[in-house]
Amino acid sequence: MKGIRQLAEHLQISTGTVSRALNGKSDVNAETRRRVLAAAEDLGYVPNQAGRSLRQGASKTIGLVLNHGSSVGAGNENFFPLVIAGLQNVLSRHGLDLVLLLCPREENYDAFLRRMVARRLVDAMIITATRVKDPRFAFLTTAGMPFVSLGRSDSALPGNNWVDLDFEGIAERAVLRLFERGHRRIAIAAPASDVNLGKLFLEGYRAGLAKCGLQEEPDYIFYEQALEEGGYRVGEKLLASKKRPTAIVLNAELMSVGLYRRLGEAGLVPGRDLAVIAERESPVGRFLLPRLTCFRLDLDALGRMLAEMLLSNLPAFAEGYQDVPRNRIWPLELVEGESDPPLAAPD
Amino acid sequence: MKGIRQLAEHLQISTGTVSRALNGKSDVNAETRRRVLAAAEDLGYVPNQAGRSLRQGASKTIGLVLNHGSSVGAGNENFFPLVIAGLQNVLSRHGLDLVLLLCPREENYDAFLRRMVARRLVDAMIITATRVKDPRFAFLTTAGMPFVSLGRSDSALPGNNWVDLDFEGIAERAVLRLFERGHRRIAIAAPASDVNLGKLFLEGYRAGLAKCGLQEEPDYIFYEQALEEGGYRVGEKLLASKKRPTAIVLNAELMSVGLYRRLGEAGLVPGRDLAVIAERESPVGRFLLPRLTCFRLDLDALGRMLAEMLLSNLPAFAEGYQDVPRNRIWPLELVEGESDPPLAAPD
Structure with missing residues (x-):
């Protein structure tokens, strides 16, 4: 020390x-x-605890650090609005306000974080969109800035607090469910970036294949952007497959919009001609035809947990939050939709 | 004075x-x-100018005030991410950082704004989601907090700066286009709240009907939430109409997802059985089948204009921004989609 x-x-x-x-x-x-x-x-x-406490009194403001393009949501049922509601619910009880610090498009995430720490706008931070290797964990730890991470990383240090979604669990369960429904050629769409959830999602997919005794087929892994357009390109690639998959697991529900369109253009019917399971329940997925089979979590509770973990790190508030766990993998439950019916003629 | x-x-x-x-x-x-x-x-x-200048030196931070549930976007092509990119582009040249202040779900917009002004976190503000009567204009003016508004309001004072989208223009043009394509029963979906753009959208719709010599039909005005679920309910109401409209203008593109689903459930084909024009171009609308006819604007340029208006209000930067207009109604251009073909059998 x-x-x-x-x-x-x-x-x-x-x-x-x-x-x-x-x-x-x-x-x-x-x-x-x-x-x-x-x-x-x-x-x-x-870091010197007295200095930290002093600083914590300074702004009474907590910063939620988001990457440019983060889904802060359209409407009330999307990811960040509900997480933020949960955060604000807990923080406001202690007179703490939340500000969102959005990394500009042109700026490097790590440089942005260093600059925000230097600006001393906030007493503590919540970081998001963690990468497999993410220098922000060491930087914040060293700088003595209390923080909690929404997302795991290989770079997280033993003392760091984090909450993360059970991405590996949902990918594995999606594969098992599709297998039970007769599918043997199961594809996956994974992020085309170094975001940590992509690694976890692929790990779960592989674990699922192994449990079903299925061989991994490199042609069935599509690395695409987790947006509508990425889903459209997944559709293109599926249609060009030599032996087309009968099912796909999408790591982002917005991809289904583009995938549905591309299938429709080819005269194929989503669900009937290709079973689809997507990551997270959202209004778009609920109102697509066929409705998406996906996974649900309590986002407000997730936000409250993040806030409680953060408070357990702040000397002025820690006493009330001694029972808060250091880390948490957040469970999701399957929501049955219309997009993954049993395979009509298993092969 | x-x-x-x-x-x-x-x-x-x-x-x-x-x-x-x-x-x-x-x-x-x-x-x-x-x-x-x-x-x-x-x-x-x-307000005392010296005091204002002093305060402007304090944080070098600009606050973008958003209502809970504001669309800060999923992906890179949605509304706020691109506006924010434009804002950050201009502000960063002057060493100013942007923070997002998100009104909590439980808090009144006006009380939240007063609290944020009192907290002195930021030197200037950008307000959004303006209402027809919006006390924030008078409050910020009186408090001496420099600000610019994204959105008009009956409460805006003569000296206030604002930029707003040409909502009345797009509603009017949508009606004229549908009329030219043979439609006579043209419905509209408008917000179920007191947001100012709803008033403008209805004004444009009525102006369009008048130019076409069409009578306003109260049953053809649907007040619904500007989200997928609101669109689904519009579909319900349309199907229950005594004399069903042949076309509809949606004030939010996300509504089309729910509307398309409801039509599909009833065996109707969007576009063929109901022409649809929606407000703003977005990735969801671009990848729906049929692709939405909608309106496009340069969101990055809009963000830069907001930043320049704000800087023209700050004594330390005003000199470089003397030519910036005080107000601006921002034009949108029509983007042809597949959702509003000419009516097959005009009646």
Whole structure:
């Protein structure tokens, strides 16, 4: 357990420079900052608690860090509006306000986070859209900024708090359900990025195939953007398959809009000609014809859990939140739709 | 042009109380605040410029005020993500950061705004989702908080800056286009709330009917929520009509998802059996079958215009933005889809 003085001695630079580097100030050059953060991680730097408490009193504001293009929702039933409602419900009891910090399109997520920490707008942060390798965990830990993550990452440190959806579980259950319904050629759409949920979704898909004794077929894994257009391209690729899959698991429900259209253009009927299971229940999926089979979770409760985990990290509030778990994989329940009927003629 | 001292004399209360009321502090009772704000408006109170400039240096942060459930978008092509990109593009040139202030579900919009002004988190604000009567215009003007509005309101004061979409224009053009294509029974879906764009949309619809010499039919105006479920209910009502409309103009493209489903359930084909024109181009509308006919605008440019209007209000930046208009009605262009073919058998 080291402090700023030990870090400065170790690196042979001034305590002022170490402090400015840890606090993300812009007048420290990149190489020095990198060395300070690396040493802080190696030596197990622990930020001064008095300083933290002081800062926590400063703004009474919590920042929810979102990537540009994050679904903050159209309507009341989408992902972030309900998570935010749950967050605000708990935070407001303690006089804490939530602000959304949206990473600009042109800016690197990590640089944006460092800049937001340096700006001292907020007392604590919630990060989202975690990547497989995500330097934000080490940075926030080292900088002494209390935070909780919505999403896992290989880069999460043992002490970090996170909540994540059971992406691996839903992919596996989708495969098992389709298998039971007679499907043997089961495809999957996975994100074309390094977002961590993509890794989990594929792991669950593979676990499901293994349990069913099915061979993984590389041609049945479609890496596409988790949006309508990505779904349309999945449709294109499906139609071009030598041996077309009879079922697909989509990692995002919006993809189904584009997939349904592409099937319709080819005179195929979604559901009847291709079984579809999508990740999360949403209004679009509920009003598509056929209605999507998908998975449901209590988003408001998820938001409240995130807030409680965060409060358990803030000295001024921790006492009331001692029983809050450090990590949580959030369960989802299957919602039967019309999009995955049993295969008419199993082969 | 009055200052705090004149207001205090007029109301016979202390200058400190007047100042706290104008600044939205919570230790002023509601009745006193109401009296102070009313008098400030009546007497033409002008906030102290030095104070404003001082405050503008404080946070270098601009707040975008959103109602709970605002569409901050799923994906990159939806409304707020692109507007925000345009805003950030201009603001970042001046070292200003944008934070999103999301009104909690349980809180009144006006109370939320007062609280956010009192919190002094931001130097200036962008308000959205304006209502026909919207007390936020007078409150922000009186409080001396520089702001610009995305949306008009009957409550906007002559000096206020705003940008708004040409909602009346698109509703009118949709009616004219449907008339030219043989339709005489043209319905409209309008918001079931007091949001100002609903008023404008209906005005444009009525202007279009008048130009075509069509009588307004109260049964053809459907007040529903601007979401998938509202569209489904519009479908229910259409199917129950004594003399069913042959065409409909939707004030929100998401409604089409529910409307298409309801028509499909009844064995009707959207487009062929009911012509549909929806407000704004979006990925969902582009990938529905039939593709929606709708209206397009440059959302990034809209965001940049909002930022420039705001900067023209901030003494530290105004010099570079003297040519920015005070108000702007933003044009949209029609995008031909597949959802509004000419009527097969005009009656």
